[in-house]
Amino acid sequence: MKLARPVKVAAADSRVRAVCLPSKRLTHNQTEICIATGWGRDAEDGPLAGRLLEARVPVHDNAVCRKKYGHSVHIRSGHLCAGHLDGSSGTCVGDSGGPLQCALGDGRWILAGITSFGSGCAKPGFPDVYTRLSYYLPWIKSKMVRN
Structure with missing residues (x-):
């Protein structure tokens, strides 16, 4: 998505703020706080959320997701593994x-x-899988340069 004009940095108490693109690959021991947000269900058989939901999740080495999803999905460098194992x-x-x-x-x-995907809804033992933004930075930056 290309904006018509730059985003203005909002006040600290604003509910809408810009987020930075990563400058390098995020590793599982590099951050203490990661938050996933979405309008999806709060239970596998429940209705879609009527408000934005959030979950604080830990980042794991991709080997954790390879072990759990290896039989059905090939976890690659462009994936990011995160979520509570409990x-x-x-x-x-x-x-x-x-x-x-x-x-x-x-x-x-x-x-x-x-x-990207998971086991359903926070299934014990199965972290979620995300698209790793840092992996796609060269492509993203090449598109940002073009008018």
């Missing part, structure tokens, strides 16, 4: 395409991932 919270049906935002140590928030 099933306490995560993304759900209808959240695909939503953001995974992570806070860096310097206070900036980055768009680390885009919700």
Whole structure:
């Protein structure tokens, strides 16, 4: 999506703010806070949410998702593995395409991932899989340069 004009930095108390693109690959021990948001269901058999839902999720090494999804999905470098292994919270049906935002140590928030798929809704033992934005940065930047 290309905006007609630059986004103005909003006041700290604003509900709408710009998020930074990642400058490098996010690793599982690089951040303490990542939040997935979406308008999907809050239970696998429930209705779509009437308000924006959020889940604070830990980032894992992709090996965790390879182990869990290896039989059905080939986890690649362009994937990002994140979510609670105990099933306490995560993304759900209808959240695909939503953001995974992570806070860096310097206070900036980055768009680390885009919700791709999971086991349903926070199934114990199965983290969610996101599209890793840093992997696609060269392509994103090439499109941003073009008019």
